[in-house]
Structures are given as C-alpha cells and as structure tokens.
Amino acid sequence: MSDISFVRTEMLPEQDPPASEVGALGWAKHNLFSGAMNSALTVFSILAIYYVLAALLPWAWSPTWNATSLAGCREILHDLGREGHFSGACWGVINDRWVQLFMGFYPPEHYWRPIAAFILLGVALSPVLFSDQVPAKLIWFTGLYPFLMPWLLWGGSIWVPLMVLAGFVIAYAAYRFILDKMSELIALIAAVIVAVVWWLFLMGPIAEFVFNIIPIGMEAVGSRKFGGMMLSLTIGVVAIGFSLPIGVVLALGRQSDLLIVKALCVGFIEFIRGVPLITLLFVASTLLNIFMPPGTNFDIIMRVIIMATLFASAYMAEVIRGGLAALPTGQYEGADSLGLNYWQAQRLIIMPQALKISIPGIVSTFIGLFKDTTLVSVIGLLDPLGLSNGIRANAEWNGVVWEIYGFIALMFFVFCFSMSRYSMYLERKLQTGHR
Amino acid sequence: MTTLSDPPQESFRLSQLIYDTRYRSMTIQIIALIGFLLLLGWLFGNTAQNLADLGKEPSFRFLSEPAGYDINQRLLEYNSQDTHLRAAFVGLLNTLVVALLGCITATILGVAIGVLRLSSNWVVSKLMMIYVETFRNVPVLLWIVFVMAIMIETMPAPRAFKGENPASEMMLNDSVAVTNRGVYVPEPLFTNTLGDVHLFGAASMRFDVSLDLLALMLVLGASLWGASWFRKRADKIQELTGDRPKTWHVRLGLIVVPTAVLLYVLGFHLGYPELKGFNFKGGTHFRNSLIALWLALSLYTAAFIAEIVRAGIMAIDHGQSEAAAALGLRPNRTMKLVILPQALRVIVPPMISNYLNLTKNSSLAIAVGYMDLTGTLMGITLNQTGRELETVLLTMLIYLAISLSISAVMNMYNNRVKMVER
Amino acid sequence: AGTLDDVKARGTLNCGVTTGLVGFAAPDANGEWAGFDVSICRAVAAAVLGDSKAVEFVPTTGKTRFTALASGEIDMLARNTTWTFSRDVDLKFEFTGVNYYDGQGFMVPKDLGVSSAKELDGATVCIQTGTTTELNLADFFRANNISYEPVPIETNAEAQQQYLAGACDVYTTDASGLAATRATFDDPAGHVLLPEIISKEPLGPLVRHGDHEWGDVVRWTLNALVSAEELGVTSANIAEVSAGSNNPEINRLLGSEGTLGEMMGLDADWAKSAIMAGGNYGEIFSSNIGEETPVGLARGLNAQWTNGGLLYSPPFR
Amino acid sequence: MSELATSRTIDRSKMEVSDEIAIDINAMNKWYGSFHVLRDINLTVNQGERIVIAGPSGSGKSTLIRCLNALEEHQQGKITVDGTVLSNDLKNIDKIRREVGMVFQHFNLFPHLTILENLTLAPIWVRKTPKKEAEETAMHFLEKVKIPEQAGKYPGQLSGGQQQRVAIARSLCMKPRIMLFDEPTSALDPEMIKEVLDTMIELAEEGMTMLCVTHEMGFARQVANRVIFMDAGQIVEQNEPEEFFNNPQSERTKLFLSQILGH
C-alpha cells in the first residue's frame, strides 16, 4: 500500500461555481430545464399562461370606466374600432355599483357604522390573535364586542344590547347566590333558567321602559337593508361568533361519557354535517317560521343567521374536539388533583389551551362559511351574487356578465386569501411558540 | 383521630342525585333528555299549530300525484305524467351521477396538481400554487356560474354548424360535436339487441336494465378476472425466478378479445350525432349544465385535494426516497412501492370529507338548471305543490343517507389500511 | 290584529317583489327599487300610510315567495304571480285583482325561420323555473304531440344569456317578460315573438287568505289606480281635481265626498295619495313598461275596457 | 440508580410520627374491566409517616396512590383519608382532594399560565383565598423550593427539575396534610433529580405525611420510615428501610432489589 499520509498545508479558498450553476442561467437550468420532461413542462406552462393572458388582457384593457350603461360601453368600444362580443369589458357597471356590492342598501349616511364594526372586530380579535403584541386588558373589549357589534350594525336603542348583557350578569349573580346554598349543578341550571326567562320575557319591556326615560340610541337600520359583501361578512362573523360557544358545548358533550348527552351531540353534529347547507337555508326560508310559535316572525336574515350558526356550530364542534384531543390527559388530572371541579377545570385549564390550538381550524371554518354565504342568493337574499342579478335586471346593465362576476370573485379572493395566509402564519407560530 | 365508626347503612337521599357520582351523571342525562324532549315537543307543537292555522296537513300523498313538469337530464325514462316521487328519483340519480363523476375527476386532477406543485420546475409549481389559491378562495357557487357562462358564451351554438360554410365543425371525423348546449358523442347501438328487463313493474322506482349492457359487463368482468389471474401468475413467476414476464399484451388481449367478440355478435355500431332541425340528434348528449357543474365541482374540489396530496407526500420523510434511491430503486418504483403506500394513509381520511363536500355541493346544481334532487324534489315539486315541510325534510333525509353511506364505506377502507400498519 | 293595523303600527309596508326583472322590479345604484310591481306596492303604502316611501321591499324567489307571504314576513306579494285556482284555494291566498293580463309566449331569433310554436319540434326551450310556465309548456307540447328539450333556469338574466348565446332556440315565459327582455337586446329586431300565447296568465298582487280588511285595501287601491285612469285623474291634475269636481265618482274616489276611506279604515284622501305616488294605472304602465320605455309593451289586453281592453274597475260607490 | 441521592445531612429528629391515622385502606380491590389491578390492599398510614412504594412496572403502584385522591375509582373496600370516607359523594371527594396534594411524573403544570398563576389558581378558585394572600403564599413556597425568581415565567421556559419543584410548590399552596408523589423524578436528568429530592427531603423534615412511588432507593433509605413493595397488584412486603434493603424476606423482593441495585 502506498503511503497514505497527507497533510494540506494551505487551505483552498472558496471558488465561484461554474457559470452554468449560478445567476439567471444556473437558476433557469435548475428550476426550469433540468431534464427533457421538465423543459417540456416549462414550455407548455408558458404557452398556457400566454394563451390565457392574451385572451384576457385585451378584453380587460377597456376604457369604459365612465360609461353609464352597457350601450354606453358598446359605443365607447365602437368608437375605438373594437367590435364583437368580447371586444372589451364594460367597467362602467363596477364604477356605478361597487359601493352597492360592498354595502348593499345600507343608508349611505350610516356607512361609518358597518365600517367601524368591522374595524373594531379587528381590535376585538387582536388579544386572541396577536396575544404577544397587544395589552392583555383589551380582552375586556373582546368580551363586550358581541354586544357592540349588533348595536352598531342594526342600531336602535342602546338599552337592548345592554339588557342582553345584563342577562349574563344576572345569570352570574344567580349562580353565585345559589352556589352558596346548593350544589353547583343546581346553580348552573338555575342560572340558565333565570337568564332565559330574563331574555325572553323581562328584557324587552324593561329595555323599552328605560329607553322611554333615557332615550339613547342610534337610528335603527333593518336587516333588509343589508346586502352585498357587508351581508356576507355579517352572516359569517355573527354565525361564527355564536357558533363558538355552541361548538364548545357540543364538543364537550361529544367527549363526555354521559351516553345520552353524547348521543344527542353526535346526532346533531352528524346530521348538520351530513346535509348540504342549501337545504338548511331552505329550512330558514320556508320552515323556520313554521317551527316557531304562531305569530313569531324573524326577518329572513335573522333566520339565515340562525341556520348558519347551527351549521357552523357542528363544524366548530369538530374543530374544538380536535383541540381537546390534542391536550395531554395530565392536564385534566392536574386540575382534578388540585380540587378544581369540572367547569372550573374546563374554563381555567382546558378551554384556554384547546381553543388556542384550534384557532387555525376556526379560521378555516370561517373562510368556508364566508364563501358559503353566497348560497343565500338562492333563497333571494341580496348578497353580492344575489345583487348581481338585481343589477342585471336594470335596463342599463342588462347583459353584463363577466365584469360583475369577476369583481365579486376578486372581492372574495382578497378576503379569503388574506385570511388563509394569516391562519397559516398562526399555525407556524403555534408550532414554534413556547411549548 | 379515634376509631372510625362504620358509616350508617345509608338509605337513598335526594341530595345524592346531585352529589353522588353514581347518580349525578344519571341526573344530568335525564335533565338533558327532558330538555331535548321539551324542545322537540315545543317544535312539534308549534309546527302542528302553524300548519293547522295555514290549513295544511302534513301528508306525503302529493308524491304519488303526476308531477306535470319535464326533466331534460334523466337516466330513466320519465315524462311529465309520472309522479313527483319518480321525478325525485330521477333527480336523486342525477345527483349521484354528478357526484360520482365529480369525485373521479377531482381525484385525478387533484393528485396531478398536488404532485406538480411539488415539482422542481419553478413555473409549474408556481402555476399550480396560483391554481390552488384561486380556486379555493372563491366560492364554489361562483365557479359554477362562471364555468356555465364560459360554456355558453365561448362554445358555438348548434346553428353555427349549419349552412354551406358552417362557422364550426364537428370534431374527430364528424363524430363529436362540442356546442354550447353540451357535447354530443357517438352512442353505442346494437343491431341484435337482447332487449331490456323491466324492474319494479309500474312503481315509481321502476327502471330498465339493458341486457346488452349486462352481458357486456359480465364478459368484461370475466375478462378482468382472467387478466388479474394472469397478473397473479406473473407475480408468482417473479417470486420463483425473479424475472417478471411481460404480461400486458396477454392481459390486454384477454380483456379486448372477448368483449370485441361479444360486441360483434350483438351487432355493435355507433350512432353518430347529426344536426337535424334545431339540435343534434342521435349520439349521447352531455348537457352543458351537467358539464358545467361537473367541471366546476371537480376544479374546485381538486384544489383542496391537491393540498391534501401535497401534504400527504410532504409528510413522508425525505429519507425514505433517499434510502430507496440508495438501494437502486428507480423513481417511479420508489413512488409506487415506498412513497404512495405511506402517503395514502395520510391522504385518505381528509379525502373522504372532500368527497362528502363535493356531494353536498352538487346541490348547487340549481344555479345552472341541472335537475338534481334539489332541483326536482326541493325545487319544482316544492314550488308546484307548496309542501315545504315534506319536501325539504325528505330532501335532507336523502342527503343524510348519502353522506352517511359514503363515510361508512370510506371508513371501512380506512380501517383496513390502518390494520396493515399494526 | 289584522294586517292593516300591523302595517299602520309598524309604519312600513313589507312588500314582496322579485329579485330583479326588467321593468317590473329592480334596485338602482342607490338601492331604490323601481318598476311596475314596485309601483303597486308604493301605491298601497301611500294609501295606508300616506307615504309612498314607507315600503320595505323583500326580494323573493319563485320558491320562497309563497312561504314569505304565508308566514307573515310580507304583507302583500306583488311579484308577477299568476292567479290560479290552486294558489287561491289550495295554497290559501287571496288574489286582489289583476294588474297585468299576460300569457305565456315564445321568443325565437328571426333567422331561425320559425313562424309558429308548432314548428318547434325538437327545439331546446329555456324556461324560468318556479313559475306556472313549466307546467304550461309540458301541457302544450304534449297536447300537440311534439318533443322538446326543457332547460330550466333560475333567473331571467341567465335565461337571457343562454338564449342570446344560442344555448337554447326558444325562450318562453310570460309575454310581457319576453318583450321586456327583447327590448334590452343589442338587436331587438332580430328576434320575434311567436303568435301562440299558450296560457292565460293574469298577474296580480295577493295577500293572505282570510284577512278581508287588508285584502280590501289592496284590492281597492289597485281599483283606484284603474278608475283614476278611466276617470282622467292623473298625478298632474289631481291637486286641482281633488279640490272638487263635477263628477261625483271622482269626488268619492278622492275623498271630497262620502266616507269611502273611513269604511276601509283609511284616511279620506287615501286614493289621492295612492295616485300621487306614481300616477294612475296608465301613468305607471307607461313610465315603467310602456312603449316609451326600453321595455316597450303595448297596452293590448291591459287597456281600459273603454278602449277594448280588459281593465275594468268596479264602481266607487 | 444512585445509592445516595443527596449529600446533605438529614435531620430525622423532626420527622415524628403521630398516632393519628391519616390514611386507612381496608380490603380494597380494583379492576380495570376484568383485569384485577389491586388485590385486597390493607394499609394504614399515620400522620407524619413517610412511605415509599416500590415494585416492578405494572404492579399497580400508580393505581394505588391515584385511588387515594379519587383520580381512579375503587370498586371494593373502604378508603378513609384524614377521617373522610372516600365514597361516590362529590362533597367528600372535594374535601379529600383539598387535603391531599399530588405530584406527577410529568409535572402536569398548566403551560398557558405563569408559574405564579399556576400556584395561585387552586387557592383562589377552590379555597377562595383572596388573590393577594394567595400570591404571598405562592411566593413563600416558591422560595422554599428555591426558585422565587421564576414566578413570572411560563412552565415551558423552565428546566425539568425546576418544573417539578414548581409542581410540588403548587400542591403545597393548597396546604395539604398529605402529599402523594408518583415517580416524581423518573422523567428527569440525573442533575435535576437531586434538586427535587432535596425539596422532598425538606418537606419530610417538616413532618409532612408522604406517600411516594419511587425507585430512588437512596431517598427511601434516608427518609422513609416504611418501604412497601408491591407486585401483581398486591402488597408483598413492607418493612423499615434498613430491614427492607438488607434483609428482604420474600423471593420477589430479593429479585427486584438485585435488579434495581445490581448495576
């Protein structure tokens, strides 16, 4: 064997790679043309992109922003020498109707209210979503927001949301009062009953009475005035908001070892998840009033929100169940051994952790529901898609198709895309966050 | 502490209902049950009261009355004098058809896109990313109307095929016509047909089974069985000698020849679509509503499936393919023997829920006038008879049954796959 | 309490309309609804509440309209709804009159060369679902023993799109709708309405069965609009005429004589308000769907009986 | 296994055992389904006793002490803890849990709460102590386990040994009369084991009644006044530590000791 010892006396400096490895060329070689198959794919994709853009761009590039009717658009295009079916887009309809597509029929002088409501929504969510960047005190605002938002949107007497809030306070007081004397189970049931009685029978007259003495309020806006994107958002946000507590209860029920409770929860969840949303919307539009006591009458948007809430709750329950399942049993045992009772353990230990794990799932549920709000157009509500029909029923815009659909698609895309990116960011943050 | 006296032999006390863990759960359950029954009773009471006020009595008699409307897309023979029940049945079959077709194409598309998204080719992977993001972030209803609008506006009308100098021509040697009413393709016809058997007599559920088709399926089934026997033999040979004999030509022959012979015996020929009067006649017609719905649902669901597939493949450690490569396995073998079997376990469960979603989303057929269950039973029947309660509840129950059976079947598969892995 | 009291207490009238049909009901850029059906709602609101703006318009689809009315969500439905036996009797509604006499017709492109619906064997027919049209259509083709292919479509806008692109050969719906749709085409002259009118489609407002007071209000508001045209009372001259005229019927109608309003539980000048809201029947017709509008419908059957039409209001006495 | 767990001299003088009975287990049996985990357990623990329970894996040690604060239900026999009979009555269970602290192998701290919040949670919600007072107690016990400076951190930011000491302090904040330990050191690295054992020894010196499942035989020798050996769900042998280690009676005990002390 030859002498194998070798010592390098001088270290070699780093060298630049061969020209074909770096720069645009190297990049292209590695990312576009590594092998025959890949090159073919690249060429094919570029052709496809070209084909789509070549069809789309000339059509979209159309100076018709100021036209006031389809005929006007055609005239402008005609003057430019562009003829034919796909000669150019008619952007005038967007110019004319974009406000309506966002706000529906909400009175223009009150536009600030939905805008404020949705901005404040961001503020209310921030303690949950950016827990490390905002003061923890803000959680109080989060708690109040569910009462603030309906008032901002629907207006009316301030006493109504305050009295609803008072229901919770009364229930809590009753709970504490009875707890001193009897078991926590009885206290809980009593609290629920007290709250329900308050909300159903006492709250209305009292709110009205107080309003007559101290009339503070905003002009009421009926839900029939809701439309467009604002309607979709309202249905989505309210339904998700309400579905959260219901979903928690359902998830706990599904996890519990009480057979009847479990069966009821599983039955509900599987039923809702087994039928299409549109059938539930038909229930909202045709059956819900039949199920209610004679004479009750919610307007259709309320009914849709009720059904959307039930729908979202079933999905929410599954998301939260996933969060609960991700918690180690040690957490339950730790709580038990300290003497915390079931509800205390849930409230202080289990739920805060389970909900945090579930946030990405909750966001996706919201995105799904938000997209599904377009189905309300089928039962005659004027969400963006429903409005597009109304718009096309005007003599000026009769015959416009792509511009409106495209614009609506874009609106949804922007909302959903940013939310889904955000939830991805959250997922990453949860994975790397402490513990 | 002094000695413990035995606790008094306790008799049942009321407080035990709440404090004793044994009775406590009973108590809670009974309260829950009572609450549920009360709610149910309340709903029933209200409904009965309201219906009485409206002068309607719940009854399903309308189902056996003539429907009075026509359905264009139908797998069964049906006319406007058939009952509402049969119309619903026709609609149900339409739902199942579009759901089945949608699931198949969504899977194919989704798998392709998911794999391409992982491609090292920058353009391709970005393009696929754009596809996925675009489709998932826009409501499916919008996609359905969009695809329908594209079909209608960009395809030629049948009229365009008319005249001396037609603006459009049929494709594939005059056998396929792509129009904005749908696609017409040649249909299989048999000169020596064996006829049909009629099942269920005159009931609303009656349907005809073509014996030709039945015979074909039998022969094809037998051939497939033969082919799979052949493949198993190849496996055996490989086990014994290590070399895998090439069997594809034998297997192909086994499948093709008997079928071809049977087709010849039956006098198989194609009926070509032909422009007659207003429409193409003859051939099989895939209506634009079916195509639009099918395409839109497939494209939309494919975006979700692509993400599932991508996640499934990415969940497989890179070391697996490296180890396979180091053992000398070629990439396609690696995929088949190492990556896919593992990825499938990750992929299948979320895939099931996407199939379910697709099936439920098919109820949006209403937007393009495809007469599925929602369009017939919960659509025109509801509108003509005014029986909201009955039609809506019936529709929900049917969808529920479909959903539950899909998840049952898929869960079975899922459990089987799981078993293999301990 | 009756619907009338409810409406008065609420201060607004809930009126069901379509989600959008050219000339009959559609919202403009400011969210204001306008159209022929809408004007009826406004007239009723003006008669009951004295304010034609006090209306909540509830868009309804073919499927949701009857439930909306039955459940009390809307007080009246003015949504080109055909008055049929079963709707009146079985579905328990009360039609309060006819505001438009219509019939189902066919529209085809001129270059199709069809001059009668009987030549439509094998044609693809676009129909708007959720109406009586699909039943009429099935009956018509069965009676004439010819085949057709129905393409059911939810909204008029989509039907129009399909028809124009040639995805169907024929578009069938109420003749008024056909005319209205054709009017907005690029090339209206390129399409013809076939002579066959295959059904009677009396369209009118309806209310719930059993509430006769409210039914009367809607019925007589409609009649007031018709009578006003017959009597020559227009929104232009009403101020002058209501001061008093020689025609006692006008005086009774406008409340300067008699107590017709009071009998119904309305103000004396209820009819005056109703007419001022959008004019008399003729004015409403011509400003929404008449020949000067893009819709361009002729009066035809909807002319006053005195002009050979079917409009005939019972006397105000 | 380290023979001598700690190097400090231990003051056995304070570790007095009173006559009062803290725990009394009488003919207790427990099944998981049809599997008989605990068989006819009889055990009396006096106030101030320090008992170490040892035995092979699966012998039912954890199950036994988990029965003592009703984390598991037993099916036969009678358990009396601090004078209260452990029955199905929730009130009794609550009462017992308030008197009995428990420390787990995997700490089971609440990761979403700070150390201080972990410690004050139960006093505030179960004992209804005013927050201020609870925090003072908490700081007192944190000092006792020698990590007062970590009060504001989250459990995830602490080492295993520190976490286990926090877990002990958390139990102590409820002022229990009895402490149960379930292999408190087996999830820890050797250096950390010492910290935790030191804390436990200190506790013992203060006269706390302790039941401790552990394989730290050094700890058993120094601190326990009784070692109980379990196998197959039964108490096979119990004795004073010296006797137990130097002169085991049963074959099983011998085998076990040879394995555990063997290398």
Add this chain to the structure above:
Amino acid sequence: MSELATSRTIDRSKMEVSDEIAIDINAMNKWYGSFHVLRDINLTVNQGERIVIAGPSGSGKSTLIRCLNALEEHQQGKITVDGTVLSNDLKNIDKIRREVGMVFQHFNLFPHLTILENLTLAPIWVRKTPKKEAEETAMHFLEKVKIPEQAGKYPGQLSGGQQQRVAIARSLCMKPRIMLFDEPTSALDPEMIKEVLDTMIELAEEGMTMLCVTHEMGFARQVANRVIFMDAGQIVEQNEPEEFFNNPQSERTKLFLSQILGH
C-alpha cells in the same frame, strides 16, 4: 465519546487491502448554489480499505459520501466507482447504486413494510431475485445482525439499535462491494451504539470496503486503516489511525481532536 467502543478482540488479519481500486475521486468540486461545499477532493480507495471520515459539523463529510452514490450531483471532477464513471447517465448511476450500499443516520427503514419486506424489496425489484431466494438471503443477514426473530415485525416496533442493524442488513442484501455509512450511531443511545458498532466491525473483518463518517474514535482506531479529516470542504489530513490520533500534523486536526477526545 467512548474511547473503546467494543470489548471484543478484533481480528485484523482478514482485513486485507487489495491493489484493486474501488473508488477514485479526482479533482472533484461541488457547489450548493454559490456555496463551495467540496473543494478539489482527490481520493483513491482500494478494494477492502476501511476509511473513517471525521471533521467538524458542516465540513462536507455527508456531502462527500452522498456524491459517491449520486444522491448528490457533483459539478466538476471525475468520480469512478468500481470502474464505472459517475456521470449523468442513468445506467451508470443504476450500476453504481447496485454496487454501493448506504446506511443513514436515521435508518430510513420503510415503516409500512415488515423487516423481512424491507430487506427483500430491493433484491426483488432491482436485482430480480426470486422471492424465495431473496428471503433466504434476508434471513441470512438478519441472523448476521442477530435479530432473525424480528423478521415479521414492523420497524416501529424495534429499538433504535435494532433498526440500524436492520438498515445495515438491508444494504447487505443487495450484496454491495462498497458500504457507505453516514454517522450510523449518532442517533442512538449508548447501549445501542455498541450493538451497531459490533455489526460494523464484523463486516470489516469480512473484508468489505467501507467509508464511514463517524465520531466514534474507538471504532476508527480499531478498524480503520485510514482516517480522513475534513474541514471547510477539503481533505485537510489523512493518515493511519495510530499516526492520526497520536501525531496529528495540521493545526486544525489538533484542535478537532482535542475537542472530541477532550472530555
């Protein structure tokens, strides 16, 4: 790092080195993007040589041996393995991979296949061995790595050391002439390291050509006939193990050895 990895006496007599060249690397360079990972590598390995490659983390050891069976592509220079030039030609790559076995740090067993299936997969599909024969070979090698009884289990049911031995057996089933090891023991617990090293020593005794990236210096001393030290993508020093450990020449080597043997 354990100085003496194994206690058995090693039979160096069988470990003969032939004159035949197994691997020849000539002026090889490799870049990741613009980062120069391997710089001017020249190395000739004879049939039967056992080479240990050491060096600080990130010095390019893994990259080097991964280039040898084309898991990574090199950009400059020529690599000849067992007479075949490593080019982009798929046939050559296939040929080389059949001659070269590789064992990874994280085993990379196929979790969905039993141990036996793991071992027979490549022989059946790549070498076209009859199944029966493949299984016999597999059992032979399983016996060699001393776990024939695990053949029917799944990888997840085995301990780390057992898994790594299965991974070695899997490579051997392809009857390679050269074996590459990339830190085969660094993911294992101390007891298990021994099992795996024993298996590798046995292999060396049978005269297998081996290139082994490892920090087990005991193994290097006993088995290797050459130790290569890499730093910053270059071969800094190579020598016989005794010389290398006792008398390192370059400063970097000295520093590295002091760190790795220091404690």
